[in-house]
Amino acid sequence: MxxxxxxxxxxxxxxxxxxxxxxxxxxxxxxxxxxxxxxxxxxxxxxxxxxxxxxxxxxxxxxxxxxxxxxxxxxxxxxxxxxxxxxxxxxxxxxxxxxxxxxxxxxxxxxxxxxxxxxxxxxxxxxxxxxxxxxxxxxxxxxxxxxxxxxxxxxxxxxxxxxxxxxxxxxxxxxxxxxxxxxxxxxxxxxxxxxxxxxxxxxxxxxxxxxxxxxxxxxxxxxxxxxxxxxxxxxxxxxxxxxxxxxxxxxxxxxxxxxxxxxxxxxxxxxxxxxxxxxxxxxxxxxxxxGFLLGEGGVKMSKSLGNVVDPMEIAGRHGVDALRYFLLREVTFGQDGSVTEDALVTRVNAELANSFGNLAQRTLSMIHKNLDGVLPAAGDADADKALLETVRAACEDKLPAEFDRWAFEKGTEAWLQAVYACNAYVDEMAPWALKKTDPDRMAEVLGTLAATLTPLANAILPVAPKGAQSILDQLSAGEGGSPIDKPVPAFPRLEMPTEDA
The missing domain is CATH 3.40.50.620 (HUPs)
Incomplete structure (x- = not known):
């Protein structure tokens, strides 16, 4: 029970x-x-x-x-x-x-x-x-x-x-x-x-x-x-x-x-x-x-100062995932912290869009394009096993330990380090080059990367549920050997609104 x-x-x-x-x-x-x-x-x-x-x-x-x-x-x-x-x-x-x-x-x-x-x-x-x-x-x-x-x-x-x-x-x-x-x-x-x-x-x-x-x-x-x-x-x-x-x-x-x-x-x-x-x-x-969320320059928000932020306006412009992730990632939970729309766009683009979103998108795109959409098995090389262990430790040990004590910013940092490790692995293994020289190894590399996406998406699901669930859904479509569809970006890049927008 x-x-x-x-x-x-x-x-x-x-x-x-x-x-x-x-x-x-x-x-x-x-x-x-x-x-x-x-x-x-x-x-x-x-x-x-x-x-x-x-x-x-x-x-x-x-x-x-x-x-x-x-x-x-x-x-x-x-x-x-x-x-x-x-x-x-x-x-x-x-x-x-x-x-x-x-x-x-x-x-x-x-x-x-x-x-x-x-x-x-x-x-x-x-x-x-x-x-x-x-x-x-x-x-x-x-x-x-x-x-x-x-x-x-x-x-x-x-x-x-x-x-x-x-x-x-x-x-x-x-x-x-x-x-x-x-x-x-x-x-x-x-x-x-x-x-x-x-x-x-x-x-x-x-x-x-x-x-x-x-x-x-x-x-x-x-x-x-x-x-x-x-x-x-x-x-x-x-x-x-x-x-x-x-x-x-x-x-x-x-x-x-x-x-x-x-x-x-x-x-x-x-x-x-x-x-x-x-x-x-x-x-x-x-x-x-x-703690409190502070406005530009660390000033406490108040109606009289006119610096109160409407959360629904921000969510409407940038998405609910972006707002949720930013608020818990930007500020040390329990302390006061400043939040601005510029900071939200910068952080979400760097971490959710460019790092995790891009990792999922290019992994699934290469599988869709080069392997007829069929998810391959993870590799068994030392580098493959080391990456899978890095991701496991971040998602099963480090993030939960920090979330247990309300340290959301530290938990998401541990998760992000695992995402960075996956991106470094992609750059090192260069599956696009392996396609020509060693297609079997390319499949192992892509299989290893696909195997990291499920724990990474599950770990961040409480924070950014819509995008994380999108990645999980795209992966689950490939269970049992069924080909996955052409992937859809789960965390698109954000743009700052223009002055006349």
Whole structure:
């Protein structure tokens, strides 16, 4: 029986259109989900949208819409982005789903039963944009002397009746759990940040609001809706059957990894595990926080600067494979990194088109032209066996070892080195010359090259599924001695759009 693997992304807050950061997280999670499936794992992969909270209510009001109407409209855009980018999710969840409301209220009742919720009065700083409360000592000063959150967003002083969660009671249990589970928070730099934050002292957390009503109602407390993060985080257990239990719950929880952006680590690595501890639910195995994608010159993308990249525009110009490959190859996963369209075209042309695509195209073309399309057996010379071992080691050992720890750029580098070795072998063996001098050896060389294409295509399939599958399909057509068709380029060269295009 295959070992289950449960992976989630953060659920996106759809008060604006999807941007490249949303695509980055979805693609990274999808590559991991496809990779785990290729290992024979039974994968459950969840993504979705968080449509509750004050920020969403305000965005709807500004557009003259009801929050539910805006939530549906924007969630559909995020769902479409996932479909267009080849994201193989098992569920696209929305916090308006009826089973999610039931799950959120169920975890609330469990926390209440534990004695961890009490009614009080909240006075403090709140960022609508972050949907987060901040302590005075965390705030920074803006250019005009205004108070800002650590993320640089405006904060406002709020006073209202609220339910509090006894977060302070979980300071030591959280530190103990992190110490006992070194991989619980990754990469290490994020773990250090979280530990430092917890050691600074945890205060009880306001977990309900009365100033608006767009959210999950608090059980048995009229006028209160749940704090959007308590509601949103619960999606991870909703999707696998909480509170009813059942086969999916038994199989998939605890989650193997929550993949998130580094700006929401506190919610996932402090609040969420504390909520779960309170409710008596096992904690996820890992929270992995990736970095930000930066624009030209390493500047953080923002709507106000006008440098936000639309992932669907890029995919429309250059193809989904190109976008997926570039994002995971260009940036060291877990760190911030700059991305530009120029860099995408340069890298994809050099690596996918000129190196791997060209290797497949000329190998299959020579077989089609010189061997009546019949795939020959691999050679048995030392050089042939050495190449096959190089490719095997890259595809079966090196790439999987790096992908296991989310090091996509290192895994694809190992794969690319094997591609380079194949191209060096082509140049050294010169099958076009062997055609005249030793046609039998030419067939062995082409057979060896054809034998490298299947593992190479399978290894990169999670990253660039369309092109890799095209190569696999062309090879499978030749199984059993059937002639292959004239090959079609799997990774065509890209062109930069002209100024007047």
């Amino acid at each position: 295959s070992k289950p693997y449960y992976l989630s992304t953060a659920i996106s807050y759809p008060n604006g259109a999807p941007h490249i950061g949303h695509a980055y997280e979805a693609i990274a999670a999808d590559v991991m989900a496809r990779f785990r499936r290729s290992q024979g794992r039974d994968v459950y992969f969840q993504t979705g949208t968080d449509v509750h909270g004050l920020k969403m209510a305000q965005a709807a009001r500004d557009q003259g819409m009801e929050p539910a109407e805006l939530g549906d409209k924007m969630s559909n855009m995020f769902n479409a982005m996932c479909d267009d980018l080849g994201i193989t999710y098992d569920r696209f969840i929305r916090t308006t789903d009826s089973d999610h409301h039931r799950a959120a209220q169920a975890i609330w009742r469990q926390m209440a039963e534990k004695g961890d919720l009490y009614l009080g009065r909240y006075e403090g700083w709140y960022s609508v944009r972050d949907e987060a409360f901040y302590d005075e000592k965390e705030l920074k000063e803006g250019e005009n002397g205004e108070k800002l959150s650590p993320e640089g967003t405006p904060v406002e002083w709020q006073v209202e009746e609220t339910w509090f969660f006894k977060l302070s009671a979980y300071q030591q249990p959280l530190l103990d759990h992190i110490a006992a589970n070194p991989d619980f928070i990754a990469p290490k730099s994020r773990k250090n940040e979280v530990v430092s934050f917890i050691e600074g002292g945890l205060k009880d957390l306001s977990v309900s609001r009365t100033s608006f009503d767009w959210g999950v109602p608090v059980p048995d407390s009229p006028g209160h809706v749940m704090y959007v993060w308590l509601d949103a985080l619960t999606n991870y257990i909703t999707g696998v059957g909480y509170p009813d239990g059942g086969e999916n719950w038994e199989k998939y929880w605890p989650a193997d990894c929550h993949l998130i952006g580094k700006d929401i680590v506190r919610f996932h690595a402090v609040y969420w595990p504390a909520f779960l501890m309170s409710a008596g639910i096992e904690l996820p195995k890992q929270v992995y926080a990736h």
